[in-house]
Amino acid sequence: MSVAVRCAGLHKRYDNKVDAVRGLDLEVEQGECFGLLGPNGAGKTTTIEIIEGLLSATAGEVEVFGKRWGRDDDELRELLGICLQETRLSEKLKVRETLELFASFYRRPADPARVMREVELTEKAEAWVGKLSGGQRQRLAVACSLVGDPRLLFLDEPTTGLDPQSRRQLWDIVRKFKRQGGTVLLTTHYMDEAERLCDRVAIIDHGRIIALGTPRELIHSLGAEHIVEFTLADPAAFPDLGGDGLAAVPTVLSVRQEDGLYALTVGEPHRALPALFDWLEGRGIELARLSTRHASLEDVFVKLTGRHLRDE
Amino acid sequence: MINWRAYSQLLLARSRELSREPEVVFWVFFFPVLLAVALGIAFRNKPPDKVDVAVVEHPNAARVVRALNAAPPLAAEVIGTEDAARQFRLGKVALVVYPGQVYSYRYDPNRPDSMLALSLADAALQKAAGRADPIRIHEQAVTEPGARYIDFLIPGLLGLNLMSGGMWGMGFALVDMRVKKLLKRLVATPMRRSDFLLALVSSRLILMLVEVILLLLVGRLIFKMVIQGSLGSIIVVSAAGSLSFAGIGLLCASRAQKIETISGLMNLVMLPMFVLSGIFFSADRFPAAMQPFIRILPLTALNDALRSVILEGASLEAQALRLLILTTWGAVSFLLALRLFRWVN
């Protein structure tokens, strides 16, 4: 499979002091949806804008479809569709007018009416951009990057701040683009977005890739795929249950406690749970709540960094 | 080389935005017309107001009042001594006459109305007392078209409008697009930057045409202004002004990252010219030492050229120096802006 994006040793320093990206290597293959997952300030936008040719790297190399910025800019611009983290399109233009404007920049644009249908904005064709809802605006932003009929689509946090329904609509648009043979590079700090949408994910933190693989591979790397979470009825009486004791419960791989919430990474819940209940009963500890779920990329991030993706 | 499809879409988009922006419609079209009408009415040429003169109580006072009232615009009245002094101090009367063996006049040499009253009152009193003028006079009162305040004002307002139009239409608009990351978004497409700038400038020139015609029509229809120059020359001068300020606006916008910055810069550029460049009153009123500086300001050159063409019907060749000043400002700003301009952040 041929490579759409290749970065090597990417480094970006702002104003001679902030190191936003520090030595980042990346390959995105044609036809895949690749996600950069990381918390605020990890360097996602910086990385993607360097690849888009909007920022220059302090050091390192970027190739997009084997072409380079500074040499093949005109050709590259025709091939890429770009959605910035935040763009406010002209509020006084209509949806149709905005798409026709963007289409006019390309040698071989897509039909604006067709793109409008794909992002389900046909009903809003004659509405002013200023009157659109957040979700509609975001779909229009994506439409503006699709109207150039790109081979590679960049989406910087496409669903941040959107309601669940709008997020799903956007995911559908991305999937449709991929089915038609497009390549996608997106950034997100939602682990569910990365898991559901991306073929491969690079987790970045402090300007470096700390893990790379398919969502499955990354979750597998935890060694166990289930998480058992519980809180105690009387946490004050048992300030710390002692990781060692809990870790002895069958198939429990690791124990984490945070603000009274215990999270066990568990290989086989059907064996671990009865043992866990026995263990607690033996010590006279009562539970307030218990739940089990599948492990997510969030757990991978926490395991690697000890922090959460979103610091709420 | 221009990509005409992109250029026409950009121009169309810009025109749509402007026409859908109520503020633009107000500032570009209504404001100058309102200003012209308001100032035109406030400063319309009318017979001089009456000039009040106080005559202090005296046996001869009635005769003096009669003699003064026969010389318009003087309006005399008999008042007590103290009252007269007070009214003079408050500026309600321009002159106080004290009849007597020796007449005495109280006047203020710094007040034009006081000086006028003094000379008219003295002449009237001397004549009434039997003075014969040694030189025979034939008076000829003429009102020249084009010499009224409104005639002076309309070209000045046009110049003002072209300046603020260029600064807002380029300077403010571009920074606004930068703040909204729209510039960055456009640069991320194959759009050519030259097409974009050309479209922006074209939309300025279209607005310029509308502004020129609108103000001239207002002058012509409401104030019966006589337009001496050809419409062609007026438009050439206006276009030169418009382009010059578009260049300056572009330069101001080249680095500003915030709306506050561009607003400050625009005020810094426009305010001195607003005062110095002869919009509401002639720039000649400033001291001679300042004149060389004032003359090379783009708005002074534009206003002078507009007045010369509109009011005197002067030829374009006669405006060569002023057009050169405008072109130089525009070209230097534009070239500098091309080097400094930040498209991405």
Ligand SMILES: Nc1ncnc2c1ncn2[C@@H]1O[C@H](COP(=O)(O)OP(=O)(O)OP(=O)(O)O)[C@@H](O)[C@H]1O
């Ligand atoms: N123009 C800039 N000048 C200086 N520092 C910057 C600039 N842009 C970003 N940074 C810094 O670089 C680091 C990485 O920023 P970046 O925007 O790439 O992060 P991000 O992963 O996209 O974050 P977010 O999820 O908040 O969008 C941050 O510490 C940020 O403060």
Ligand SMILES: [Mg+2]
């Ligand atoms: Mg970002």
